[in-house]
Amino acid sequence: MYRFGFVRLWLLGSVLLIFLTSAVTGNNGDLALSNQESHQSESNVTGIPIVKFKWLHVESPYIIALWILVAGLGKLVIESNHHVTSVIPESALLICFGFILGGIIWGADKVQTFTLTPVVFFFYLLPQVILDAGYSMPNKLFFSNMGAILVYAVIGTCWNAASLGLSLWGCHMGGAMGDLDIGLLQYLLFGSLIAAVDPVAVIAVFEQVHVNEVLFILVFGESLLNDGVTVVLFNVFEAFVSLGGSQIDAVEIIKGIISFFVVAFGGSLVGFVFGLLISLVTRCTKNIQIIEAGFVFVLGYLSYLTAEMLSLSAILAIVFCGMCCQKYINANMDERSVTTVRFVMKLLANGSETIIFVFLGISAIDKGIWVWNTGFILLTLFFIFVYRFIGVFFLTWILNKFRLVPIEFIDQVIMGYGGLRGAVAYGLATLLDEEKIKEKNLMVCTTLIVVYFTVIIQGITMKPLVNWLKVKKAAVAEVSLVEKVQDKVFDHLLVAIEDISGQIGHNYMRDKWNNFEKNWMSRILMKPSVRKNRDYVFKVFHQLNLKDAMSYVAEGERRGSLEFIRNETALVNFKKKFDDEYSEIMPDITADMSDDQEINSLNCFCCRRDPVPCVSLEMHKQTMNGVRETEDINSHHLLQQHLYKGRKQHRHRYSRTHFDVNKDESEVQEIFQRTMRSRLESFKSTKMGVAPPKTISKHTKKDQQQKFSEASESASGCDTSFPMRVTYRAGAGIENPAFMPDLDPMSAVQIPPWLAEAELDSDMVAPSERAQGRLPWTPSNLRRLAPLRLSTHSTDSFVIADTSINTLRSHENNQK
């Protein structure tokens, strides 16, 4: 109940805002700029006014900002009611919200002052939605279903347009809709504008029903590509209409067909060129990282405008632009910029989608456009629905003869049902020229009804239908490394089989393309530094590592400290079991390691048994004495480097814009930050394929000694049952020592031995299990650490690996 009150409050707030805007704007409040009107009412003030009310001065931007705010608030209200959005899709609710707003404005102004104008829609709202769609397009999936998508988008759309236009005309001739001044060509024009499945509406609805990826890409790809088709059809028929029926001959029709190809391919080409341009630009933006994300948007938008300028398909242009550049910009730009691009892209797309739907709703409340013709409207609805199904079934029937994996009947039903029309159709309808098409208003209002019907009714019923038909849902996609590795195996396997069987198939083509891409395009478009490390599997590995690190830190944060990792029970547990467990595991490990690992007792995790070899990749052939010495130094160093220190000592390492000095409260945050930073650092360097920057502390040896004595002093003051551990604890908040620098699997590998010697001091910590190239004895630890792991699926191997070492080390120390 409380929640409802809250919601109502918001609603009230936004309603008030609307009243404010509409009241203030009065009659001249068209969204289009109107502040050229001279307004001299205050010009005859004699003195210097202290405060002036200059509404007209800020009117247009003010209204725009207010609208964005209102739309955002509306979305906020809608999204805060989960039980409603789970039944009714958000797009439908936004349209209804638009109805309400429109009603309010109507009530205030007695005329609809705000409508979705084509200019605003096509230039300011649509591009970012499409760009986002292109940018986040799963390329591989898209291209492997390219054939089907093209068939649906091109032939399907033409079919929809033609059949609708002809059928309506036939009905008109038959007298089903009374007296209308619409000729065959106008019907075809109307058919072409309403034929296309709308990307905005489709994405909005299909995002919420998680259908399988093939079905999704088919609907989604179709909706994106067929916009190009519609725009072309629309232009061609509009030209025909203005030419008039008598002047259309074969030449004109052929010209129309040619223009179709030119427009579609030209648009794609423009997009492709701009995509390459973005990639090239981001290749050299190392020094302006702050603004590099901006290039993506600006150039993307420019591709749209350029295509529009050349009267090519702007939508196709921006789709392909996004698709082409995604790979290269993700590799070229700084990771933060990539995140920025992703978020801003989503922000813009989602924002304008919201505004589009709201305005679609608002536009309805306008007495001016409503012309009711039952026959026309109902027949249109009926035909759209029926022909969509016929088209889908027929085309799929043909496609299934060629597809390796046929599209199932149920999927076809969903495809047919998913033929949602949306704002693009409305935008095109409002573009119609009233001079040439007398019944423009009827068409606009029919389009609106079709949009409402498809988005609201079909949108609402989509989810139940999907559930009812038991459509194959998308697998809950939690990335796992095994799968990605297997994916890669797959790709190569299939190519090989095609090679062996001597056939040229998809895989063969893809392999050839990949080779070409790798050898030529990446060479030109990618930074040399990132080129080598962009193997997909490795990227997934990197991501999973990051995720693990995040969850690890989050867990530590939740428990107040990273110390949780060494909590009493685990340790005691371990100790108790140590004797039996160890002897059983050890043979395995020994066997495992002996063949490929160097023997070194520095990171000895087993001092109990001398013959058991221990692992370090960095150090070879050290005498035991030297080892002892370095070990001591290392442990001092380890301690003083990773013990928690007050912020003041480390201030120089942080940006000054960060948190305040407040030891007590920010301790947790401090730990979080420090750990995160070093983890990320090491990951980043992993990505770059270089050794991590050496975090050698600036203390001299003497300093170290001193520090160490301090540390041990404070340690001795505490509980002494576990010397090593207690020492760690001395600083109260601990950064898990084995946790920090050794996360980087590459670090151990890439430090050459001669450097390794020198580096002993700085980051001599037990190399992670990953670095040691040996499967950690997870099983035993897994169980123990199971509660710590947030996700049971992805592997928290760091946690596991590092703990095992820690525990062992502490044990080792215990032995001494």
Place this chain on the structure above:
Amino acid sequence: MGASQTRSVHKYQDLVDRTGFSLEQIKNLHKRFQHLSGNEETISKENLDRIPALANNPIKKQIVYAFFDKRNQHQDEVGSFEEIGFEQFLMVMSHFRPPTLKTTEEEKEALRKEKLRFLFNMHDTDNDGTITLEEYRKVVEELLSKSGAMGLEAAKAIADAAMLEVASTNVPHMAPDDFYEGITFEHFEQILKGLEMESRMHIRFLDVDTTTMRCGKSTS
């Protein structure tokens, strides 16, 4: 299509039943087989190794080996052939047949198992029923060997992490003294559940022979 063809058609009929390929496909594959073997009855590893298009394939070794693996012949035999005849060749190929609209759910399931088994066998080189870490590492190393500067260690790390993943998904409650020995077939099946094997692991076997079409043009 002369008289010699009709005889072989008869011979093929048996293969059609066993492998599920169509007659046309078998003919095509036979041509390819002869091309690869140099008109011999059998084909050896060297023959396959010599295929130029395979040169760039990082897991070439494993794939070629799979053709000579007796386990992939559906006959419950183990070991490997020195040379394989056309029949064996076809049997291996038959793992990559696509499903059709008519395949029932059970058949799909069987198909899936079969394909999985093929993959599994590719990893499990010593045929002990588990993919050990060593074996898995080997595959991953080869797999990544062609992708630039990612060192051997990175490949190892990835293999280890992947293995760990398998261990944690399949045996979440392992006794403390257990050691995860390797991926068994059941585990393998489990982890690749998300991969729609039956609809992905296949290639298009053409009914129309493109090579003969080209040849026909040049000779006539």
